[in-house]
Amino acid sequence: DQQVKQNSPSLSVQEGRISILNCDYTNSMFDYFLWYKKYPAEGPTFLISISSIKDKNEDGRFTVFLNKSAKHLSLHIVPSQPGDSAVYFCAASITGANSKLTFGKGITLSVRP
């Protein structure tokens, strides 16, 4: 049972435009959400997170939006840069439940120069 779903396996955008990466979850107990970026042959790098008490968190070019009623979150990258090309994983956890992360399968973002 895939509790965190990233339904689009890939996304291609033009440099300078906005990248929107989507993520859906099914477990209403999740209360902390994170986005990780991963280059080939490297470990995931933490990007940004959001708790369920918020609906938006912004850090530079990265903004995460959370819609709890729809069990949906999205990562916006603006403006997109070629160096943003990577696999992006959405992850969710339940505070107090050992904080283990449940990951989606990832989205491959390609930013065209």
Next chain:
Amino acid sequence: NAGVMQNPRHLVRRRGQEARLRCSPMKGHSHVYWYRQLPEEGLKFMVYLQKENIIDESGMPKERFSAEFPKEGPSILRIQQVVRGDSAAYFCASSLRVMKGDLSGNTIYFGEGSWLTVV
């Protein structure tokens, strides 16, 4: 990757041998997690440990896999009698603390990974 150190980065083992993967968490972190990424898949939780304790091993295969995090030294993920299906990237991660209401401590930082190839 934020100071979580894993070794070896690459490991080749023949079927039936043992694989031992090591992980040193970030300084000050007392919580260690192991995740596995199979080809074309996302990361799957395996085990969560604190010093000298296994807290959650719900993602560990029932046989051949074990993990420890001793009082001194790195965390070890051990795979006995490896099979081809064990070929994967194994990622260790650490976090500061897990406290209800302190969500910043829930951010988990990953190491570079150990790539196991079973031939």
